[in-house]
Amino acid sequence: MVHEPTRRQALVAGGLALGTLLRTGRQTQAALRAKVEAVSVISKQPQNYHGWSTLTRRRNGQLVLVCSGGREAHVCPFGRVEMMTSTDDGHSWTWPRVLLDSAIDDRDAGVAETAKGTLLVTTFTSLAFEAVLKQAEEQKVWDKERLAAWRAARDRLPGDERRKDLGVWMLRSTDGGRSWSGRYDCLVNSPHGPVALSDGRMLYAGKELWSRKERNGVCESTDDGRSWKWLAEIPTRRGDNPNEYHELHAVETAKGGLVAADGVVRRWQDVDGAAPDRRLGIALALAAAGGRKTADVVRSPP
Secondary structure (H helix, E strand, O other): OOOOOOHHHHHHHHHHHHHHHHOOOOOOOOOOOOOOOOOOOOOOOOOOEEEEEEEEEOOOOOEEEEEEEEEOOOOOOOOEEEEEEEOOOOOOOOOOEEEEOOOOEEEEEEEEEOOOOOEEEEEEEEOOHHHHHHHHHHHOOOOHHHHHHHHHHHOOOOHHHHHHOOOEEEEEEOOOOOOOOOOEEOOOEOOOOOEEOOOOOEEEEEEOOOOOOOOEEEEEEOOOOOOOEEEEEOOOOOOOOHHHOOOEEEEEOOOOOEEEEEEEEEEEOOOOOOOOEEEEEEEEEEEEHHHOEEEEEEEOOO
16 A cells, blocks of 8 residues: 655655755755644644644734634535634634635635735635545445535535636735635635735745646735736646646745745656656746746655
8 A cells, every 4th residue: 555645744845855955055054943842732623624724923923823624524515714813922822713614615724914914815615525425425334414414515505606616715804814805816726825025025826726727836916915917837847747736835035036845745757758656746946037937847856
């Protein structure tokens, strides 16, 4: 049996790869060290599955955490975007507040603060749970209560309306999270949302979903997250399948350069035509001209 690397392993490998990529011939600074004081469950509803959480610290010191909460499992129809906050460095957390609960599954919650202090939260909607439900109905392995709950969640919208509800979404708050806009299209999705750049722009590296192209690329906002425009497509490394590029995230270097990392399990195929094998891969794309030009994608060692 092949054991798939976990997202944690992917992120650790990505960090190592990024450090290797950015290292120069000069002696690097001493590595930063983090002290783990405690590991604890902060959820007020630990019976639920909490997916794809993102944490950010606002300029006033407040910690803001968002996730896809209310879930039964990794794939289910119950996902919703929840937010928790802490004003004491994470020692205590508020009860989760539901920011978005659409009629289908709300997944991947990201959060960022803009230069003006605006909060941006991202998510996307999915119908992946329909295949799980169909399989359960065919195999007759679920109890009546669970089956009824999934069907009731599915039937909040008719089938054609459910498909119309698919999208990549953003919510915006200009008052520190007390009130929020409705959801609006932000062109791409990645689990942890956009990043604030030193020039005041917001940059979002991600993947187009539910479109014919489904490109991997970067978008920018120059109006504090109100609207987004496409900047550049991230090229596909020779031998790779672009459909296997997922869950990107971008960072800005100290000198203003940009790096977008894709840190998930993918099926790699060597350029010499050898049979592909499924392994952990980290793809790094370098960008110039403020994200408007992207260089070739490189791969870290598996």
